[in-house]
Amino acid sequence: MANSWVEAAILGLVQGLTEFLPVSSSAHLRIVGALMNPGTDPGAAFTAITQIGTELAVLLYFRRDLWRIAAAWLGALGKPWRAMDADARAGWLVLIGTLPIVVLGLLFKDAIETVLRDLRITATMLIVFALVLGFADRVGAKRRPLGSMSVRDGILLGFAQAMALIPGVSRSGGTISAGLLLGYTREAAARYSFLLAVPAVLGSGLYQLAKSWGDWGPIGPGETALATLIAFIVGYGVIVVFLRLVSTRGYWPFVIYRIAIGLAVFALVGAGIIPATA
Numbered sequence: 001m002a003n004s005w006v007e008a009a010i011l012g013l014v015q016g017l018t019e020f021l022p023v024s025s026s027a028h029l030r031i032v033g034a035l036m037n038p039g040t041d042p043g044a045a046f047t048a049i050t051q052i053g054t055e056l057a058v059l060l061y062f063r064r065d066l067w068r069i070a071a072a073w074l075g076a077l078g079k080p081w082r083a084m085d086a087d088a089r090a091g092w093l094v095l096i097g098t099l100p101i102v103v104l105g106l107l108f109k110d111a112i113e114t115v116l117r118d119l120r121i122t123a124t125m126l127i128v129f130a131l132v133l134g135f136a137d138r139v140g141a142k143r144r145p146l147g148s149m150s151v152r153d154g155i156l157l158g159f160a161q162a163m164a165l166i167p168g169v170s171r172s173g174g175t176i177s178a179g180l181l182l183g184y185t186r187e188a189a190a191r192y193s194f195l196l197a198v199p200a201v202l203g204s205g206l207y208q209l210a211k212s213w214g215d216w217g218p219i220g221p222g223e224t225a226l227a228t229l230i231a232f233i234v235g236y237g238v239i240v241v242f243l244r245l246v247s248t249r250g251y252w253p254f255v256i257y258r259i260a261i262g263l264a265v266f267a268l269v270g271a272g273i274i275p276a277t278a
Helices: 002-018 025-036 044-061 063-075 086-107 109-113 119-139 151-165 171-181 186-212 221-246 252-270
Strands: none
Touching (some): 002 025, 002 044, 002 221, 025 044, 044 109, 044 186, 063 186, 086 109, 086 151, 086 186, 119 252, 151 171, 151 186, 171 186, 186 221
């Protein structure tokens, strides 16, 4: 029993450390879970529920921005698009950008919870999207502020976020890469990634919480709650550091890290140390 609490605490720490970095928190939970308990997958439900903790950290850190955007959006209902201010438009863009992940998440729900959690797929996505992130960071113009975002850009970034339904892609990595390729600054791309995640991740987490009630799978409710709390505390600190980091430095350290982790997973699976599927 004690081991399960320790494992949950470690997984909560991993979730908090990786959720906002472009390295895929779902991949890390899948990999660390398999290393601690070979043949065991913490599960898509555990991943989604612990993400509630990190999204609460987003709500706390961006509380003024979110309140301002929500108030402006409500006040602008019924107004033409061009008559809205930047905050009201941001509210619409977050809602529009959330649609792809909701639709695709429902359409491919079974695959997301089963076959797409194969560690060979996870390792492949870690490496492939490391190259995408590196390319985007190198060629992106990095000039556009967040306020210049169009509906088209919001939809494209929404589809980029939806790619993170596959462990290894990274929600923040996908949206940041797309933002850079569209010419946004590193900080603008990162900020929009955080804001865009709020409705999608909270909605997914609350859905999985309701669905899992009474049937928690490999990790019980108490341990899941502990992991979620740890993810919240650690995640808040990561937001502060990450936003300062990306405003002055590029994403290449994350590119190299993703490739190294992907290759390590292929090696571990190939050597039979951890199984590819649970």
